[in-house]
Amino acid sequence: MSTGSGASDAEDEEKHHRRSRLKKKIIRCRANRVSDEEPEDDGEERRMKQDNSSSSRLSEPLQKEARQTQRNAANARERARMRVLSKAFSRLKTSLPWVPADTKLSKLDTLRLASSYISHLRQLLQDERFESSFAHPVSLTWPFLTSGRSEEEISSSIRLCGATA
DNA sequence: TAGGCCATCTGGTCCT
DNA sequence: AGGACCAGATGGCCTA
Numbered sequence: 001m002s003t004g005s006g007a008s009d010a011e012d013e014e015k016h017h018r019r020s021r022l023k024k025k026i027i028r029c030r031a032n033r034v035s036d037e038e039p040e041d042d043g044e045e046r047r048m049k050q051d052n053s054s055s056s057r058l059s060e061p062l063q064k065e066a067r068q069t070q071r072n073a074a075n076a077r078e079r080a081r082m083r084v085l086s087k088a089f090s091r092l093k094t095s096l097p098w099v100p101a102d103t104k105l106s107k108l109d110t111l112r113l114a115s116s117y118i119s120h121l122r123q124l125l126q127d128e129r130f131e132s133s134f135a136h137p138v139s140l141t142w143p144f145l146t147s148g149r150s151e152e153e154i155s156s157s158i159r160l161c162g163a164t165a
Numbered sequence: 166t167a168g169g170c171c172a173t174c175t176g177g178t179c180c181t
Numbered sequence: 182a183g184g185a186c187c188a189g190a191t192g193g194c195c196t197a
Binding site: 079 | 171172174
């Protein structure tokens with residue numbers, strides 16, 4: 001997974017499309033297997049049965065088909081859900097300071113770094129010097145925290161964020 | 166080539 | 182009943 005920056009977004013997209021094509025191929029194969037098991041469509045009788053709203057009254061093959069349709073819909077929803085989750089991870093990653101945009105970071109690493117970064121910020125809030133030099137520290141976000149800090153403080157933060165907890 | 170990571174499928178459970 | 186969420190299984194891609 002790459003970051004949420006413009007170029008890497010496109011990269012992500014391309015990667016995603018490549019994967020999707022492969023996966024779709026797999027899905028098609030599986031679907032074919034399923035449909036191979038299904039008997040031939042018997043026109044009129046089938047259409048009449050489709051008018052029945054209750055699936056329990058459907059014939060066996062139609063029930064099977066209905067289940068498969070529902071499954072496919074559920075799969076699509078699950079894919080969308082996981083896509084949202086992945087994007088959230090990407091956004092979280094881009095909000096981590098001192099992590100270059102093109103850095104490869106697993107989801108687990110992203111969580112760990114975010115966690116350590118939060119700890120770091122909490123530490124800063126408890127720091128007396130920090131409190132005396134900023135009137136409203138809580139309203140500040142990370143890019144501003146670097147101003148007024150020594151090289152040593154910044155590099156120690158880099159070490160902190162660079163280490164996988 | 167093994168191992169890590171990821172996307173997807175799937176069945177189960179919970180919630181509305 | 183249907184959707185959301187979750188966890189396990191599976192298979193592909195990538196890298197050391």
